Amino acid sequence: MTARRLTIATHGHCFDGLASAVTFTALYRALHAGETVEVKTRGFDYDGRGAGVAEADLDGDDNAILDFRYTKSPRLTWYFDHHATAFRTPGDRAAFEAGAPPNGFYEAEGTSCTRLIAETARARFGVDLPRDDDLVEWADRIDSARFDDVEEVVFRPAPALQLASYVERHGSSDVLTDLSARLLTGPLGALLEDPEIARRVAELRREKLAALDVQREVAGVDGEVVVCDLSARGPLTVEKFGLYALFPRARYTTQLFASEGRAKLSVGFNPWSGRPCDHHIGELLRPLGGGGHRVVGGAAFPSVDAGRAAMAELVRALNAPP
Ligand SMILES: [Mn+2]
Incomplete structure (x- = not known):
């Protein structure tokens, strides 16, 4: 058969x-x-x-x-x-x-x-x-x-x-x-008992804890939004929820990464902020070529400048009334 x-x-x-x-x-x-x-x-x-x-x-x-x-x-x-x-x-x-x-x-x-x-x-x-x-x-x-x-x-x-x-x-x-x-x-x-997986998991933990220190240093708050532009900081492995732990009261987070001249923007709603998500983040990102869900999304750009411009636009949109 x-x-x-x-x-x-x-x-x-x-x-x-x-x-x-x-x-x-x-x-x-x-x-x-x-x-x-x-x-x-x-x-x-x-x-x-x-x-x-x-x-x-x-x-x-x-x-x-x-x-x-x-x-x-x-x-x-x-x-x-x-x-x-x-x-x-x-x-x-x-x-x-x-x-x-x-x-x-x-x-x-x-x-x-x-x-x-x-x-x-x-x-x-x-x-x-x-x-x-x-x-x-x-x-x-x-x-x-x-x-x-x-x-x-x-x-x-x-x-x-x-x-x-x-x-x-x-x-x-x-x-x-x-x-x-x-x-x-x-x-x-x-x-997780597989030695190769365990080794890589431990390595990721170390990288993420180191990246948290960089995020703490770089990130600032603009209105309702945490702005964390990591595009000048080389490759970093960030903890997905790191900014929420660092800024527990902020409603939204935006983060920009760069690698090999390209940029990646990630945007999220902080579910621990105790406040509602008034925007649909995936829909806000759609005209920029990205996408996602109501509470989290991302987009990629051919240059760091394009990524920075998009990030500024997103910060404005998230601070504007829905
Ligand atoms: Mn899914």
């Missing part, structure tokens, strides 16, 4: 992208019990050039896009996403609404793609996917920044957060394929 080939295109360098691949693979295997299934996982990143999953990337018998932009293609058989910017054009949206693919699930304000898959598995397909390491719950908390205590996240990260840090840095297609296979058969904690 020939194997059934499943190709998964998921959000690369992202814990929700990884957990989505694991959760979807578990669902797919449950739906094809008794068959041999070969899974290939590819990671895709938002790189500011509008690149997405190409039709040629969808080379399985079944092809799923998870936690990433929609691609209209007859080869696409599964789609799960929760990004506000999932559809590039009204035509893409219309094709999806018209039932392409037949197994398409989209939740615009969903907290994570992983939870959407797990809930759909249960509600639509009657497949329960229990795990004892709370993979779905962690993906959901990480993707929606749902933590009680930001200091704990930044200074005493739980195993899932340590693995998330590893995936965010090292989660290319090969790594995602390997990790997702191991997470299908074992608990999350076991991955």
Whole structure:
């Protein structure tokens, strides 16, 4: 009997992208019990050039896009996403609404793609996917920044957060394929006992704590917004929630990075500020070629100057009434 080939295109360098691949693979295997299934996982990143999953990337018998932009293609058989910017054009949206693919699930304000898959598995397909390491719950908390205590996240990260840090840095297609296979058969904690992963996790911790000192030095506050221009500071590995721990009362944060002449802007709402998020950050970034969710987003630019200009524009927009 020939194997059934499943190709998964998921959000690369992202814990929700990884957990989505694991959760979807578990669902797919449950739906094809008794068959041999070969899974290939590819990671895709938002790189500011509008690149997405190409039709040629969808080379399985079944092809799923998870936690990433929609691609209209007859080869696409599964789609799960929760990004506000999932559809590039009204035509893409219309094709999806018209039932392409037949197994398409989209939740615009969903907290994570992983939870959407797990809930759909249960509600639509009657497949329960229990795990004892709370993979779905962690993906959901990480993707929606749902933590009680930001200091704990930044200074005493739980195993899932340590693995998330590893995936965010090292989660290319090969790594995602390997990790997702191991997470299908074992608990999350076991991955951190892998000496190579443990070494890299420790290295990332050191880099992030060093970067916190730089952020503390560089960042300032403009109205409601923390402005942290790191573009002149060389490559840094920053803790995703670092600015929130440093500026617990600020409502929004903007941060600019540069590497090899290109710039990357990341923008976030501080869920620990105790105040509402009055803007849709993903939508504010869309005209700048970026995207994201209501509370977090990013964009990339061909030059540092373009990145700085965009950052100033975002700071103005976030300080303006919604
Ligand atoms: Mn996600």
